[in-house]
Amino acid sequence: MKLNTKSRYAVMALADMAVFSNQKAVSLRDISLRQGISLLYLEQIFLKLKKNNIVKSVRGINGGYMLVKIPKELKILDILLALDQKVKTIGCKKDSKKSCNGKSTKCITHNFWDELDIHINSFFESKKLSDLLKNKEVRY
Amino acid sequence: MKLNTKSRYAVMALADMAVFSNQKAVSLRDISLRQGISLLYLEQIFLKLKKNNIVKSVRGINGGYMLVKIPKELKILDILLALDQKVKTIGCKKDSKKSCNGKSTKCITHNFWDELDIHINSFFESKKLSDLLKNKEVRY
DNA sequence: ATATACCCGACTAAAATAGTCAAGTTTTTG
């Protein structure tokens, strides 16, 4: 039950941007240095964030990325969805051969997993990027 | 963000037992047939459930497994822990080279992941095996 | 006796993960 590094790095990087951008574009190079994330990997991640309209890019020297929304309005869920990290704790398609068929005693647990997904989803839905920055233990 | 099949099958199998055992041991063969889970895989799963005192075994003909606790008292969390499915959504050890170090802006998000873990954990902690059986849509 | 069912460690194929690499394009600044 792990979140993958792409999602984690995405959230870290966006939090970094929220802290360090002052209405200016933040370069991946800077994020890479501050957060210790491979630049090449960040590029891959930001490609998706851009496609999903989480960030916008500024090309050329002094370019970089900017948040499309203010941190207070950016849901963590939207970040995860941008990286295809659907919160679906089991892959139980109705008509797949490899999984339960929804009938009889098979999938007794079906509704339980749905509840779990809702529980987790609602957490990510309720949390905004700005919520991460309130953290007392963080030093800038 | 997926639960592995071992954990899922464990919960399914135990729910099956709760439904079909009448104070009698339930054989893995029966569970395997009803739930469509490989017998060999079930054996591996039940080995762990037994080691962690979730079930007890009865050997020989007419043998099988029995729940140690009644479904109302068996937490889903205990089942997951038996299969090493710790709810730890990121692997962020303090002194690992591969992860954040807890200092400075690195791991801005640290506390957030902790919160997430707590959120999910408390779900599994609050749910009992008996909660799965109330499901209207299940037909026996 | 013998069939049924638990016991247990080792093994493996396939998929997912966590990146890297190469070869660009765009834009600013000197």
Add this chain to the structure above:
DNA sequence: CAAAAACTTGACTATTTTAGTCGGGTATAT
């Protein structure tokens, strides 16, 4: 204009994890 900074994109790959299987046990009811 040239050069450098920084975004763009698809393809590639090593490692790890997952989802099992296999083989050879042991215990016990009938």
